[in-house]
Amino acid sequence: MDFGFLFSLFEGRSGNPAVAEDCASYYETIGQPTFPVFADGNGLIAGATPLIQQNPEVCALSPEMEIISCYQGHNVYRQAMEDIKTHAGL
């Protein structure tokens, strides 16, 4: 099963709406991951999903870009991962 993270910041370190410089520096902070680190200071993700910028939140996306599920809170990515496994029939 092909799987990856799409990481996005809605705020920079100073509480500002995240901009390109924020995601570039955050990418370095978290050890230069192989997945994208986006800046979403304009709240586009919140407008395109049930997420409300309640730090942190996740949505599971299918290969067809369907929103499978969304959660709020720390470590909720584990539940999203379980939903992905179920969706994939694993």
Add this chain to the structure above:
Amino acid sequence: MLRKGLLLFSLVWSISACQTKGDCSTESDADSDGVNDCDEETLGTDPESADSDGDGLSDREEIDCVSDPLNADEQCYQCGWEHNDPGDLVSTGSEVGDVIENIQLVDQCGDMVDIWDFHGSYHILYLTAAW
């Protein structure tokens, strides 16, 4: 990923077709872009131009990074993401069960990235504030 597979299939088909039709040569690369004339014919790219869409990237570079060599608006992402948008997605809304809108976000390399280019794989979209 799907698109990459189609490109690979096209290239393999091209070689096969050329061997039987004999109307181009897999040995010839008139524009020296690293894509032989048979493959250029199959892909629809210009065998006389190394950069068919004139976007500054050669046809070979765009094929290698899974970008459309015939679309000047589509170029290689600096971070190496593939352009996997199949071209036929339709957003259905913003709730669970919907196909997400094709939003564009800036990435750590400074490129504006279409989220639909991550089509073809499962993803966890993680939204947080920097710490």
